[in-house]
Amino acid sequence: MEKEQLNIAVTGLNNTDNPGPGIPVIRGLRESDKIDPRIIGLAYENLEPGIYMKGLVDKTYQIPYPKIGSDIFLERIKYINDKEKLDVIIPNLDAELYTFIKAEKELSGLGIHTFLPTLEQFEERSKSNLYEFGQKYGIKVPFSKSVTSFLDIKNLVHEFDFPVLVKGKFYDAYLAYNLEQVIGYYNKLSSKWGLPVIVQEFIRGTEVNVVALGDGEGETIAAVPMRKQYITDKGKAWGGITIQDENLLKITRDLIRKTKWRGAMELEIIKTSGGQYYLIEINPRIPAWVYLAVAAGQNIPEALVLLALGRKLKPFNSYEVGKMFIRYSYDMIGDISQFEQLSMNGEL
Amino acid sequence: MKLKSNIAISENGFMFDPYTGDSYNLNNTGVEIIKHLKAGKTNEEILAELKQKYDVDDLSLEQNLYDFIAMLSHYDLLENA
Known part of the structure; x- marks a missing residue:
């Protein structure tokens, strides 16, 4: 062809x-x-x-x-x-x-x-709205609050147990063990990324990620789960491996079906030792580790381009488990x- | 006790858990026990097999086997863990 x-x-x-x-x-x-x-x-x-x-x-x-x-x-x-x-x-x-x-x-x-996702999809999954998003679509999300002032921070002690995650509007997250640390990270993140800063309940467990592609009509065209094996001090995956986890795929398909998600997304999920899954973030775009999905059999960038051109695509129905990526600098x-x-x- | 069905193990003792992406290195005895578990043998049957093959007292053998199985359970590698 x-x-x-x-x-x-x-x-x-x-x-x-x-x-x-x-x-x-x-x-x-x-x-x-x-x-x-x-x-x-x-x-x-x-x-x-x-x-x-x-x-x-x-x-x-x-x-x-x-x-x-x-x-x-x-x-x-x-x-x-x-x-x-x-x-x-x-x-x-x-x-x-x-x-x-x-x-x-x-x-x-x-x-x-x-x-791309619609503006409504883009905004309702934002970090500051994620808790409500989870309630709306029936997905466990750690309790979180948007913080826009020092007064908000003082009130946190009534609603959270420490440690808590303090997250920037777009990027970066820090673990804070007391109010003073929250204030320090609030200043750092708000000056870099603006307001609000998000404070999130800290869930212990293993972080797993899914890269997925929705066709905008509720169908999941692609979905590949990965576990980070090597993480940089910025929390970025420097190595990772595709895993077989039906629960993760089900969460992804349900989410895309309910939201009619349009475009690529990365789900960041914490799997607890008790087998519970907590959604901690949705990135409304292709993640930097997408080439692993390509290598595992789902060429998501290609599929996204074809969808953008209005083509109808059949969903990918498999991927290779145990494919690894290891980054290097050069x-x-x-x-x-x-x-x-x-x-x-x-x-x- | 049965090993989860998709756990892969190679002859040299490298074991891969596709559910979590974790991998483990086993020694020869570990490989042997895993093979018995995969074959669906009970702990008693495995004890009998190992006892026949190795010069070891009952107490040490039993203790080591149950320690090993507890470790498999800890890493969520067993079907009914």
């Missing part, structure tokens, strides 16, 4: 010790037997390693951070689209998703397809002229 030629823009090329999902997404697309992609990298910073990695990105454009304003952001996307005739954009970073979801119709008018050699080109012209 002849592969379909598509121009696909991908963000999240920051393949550092806090890796973005861009590079694993691109690897999945490059290995597709249905798509022949021309990959347009969209980078926020000049030194995102994905820009310089050979054989992955065909052309890179610098884009402004969405916080600068959606008009400026979209102007840049239009400029890139005029040059590259984009078929699909895959945004991979939490902080940019809101802008892309809001701009879905405008992008569609330009002929650019996305496959020194690439670049040249100042590459850096100069990107810095001065905004493209490489």
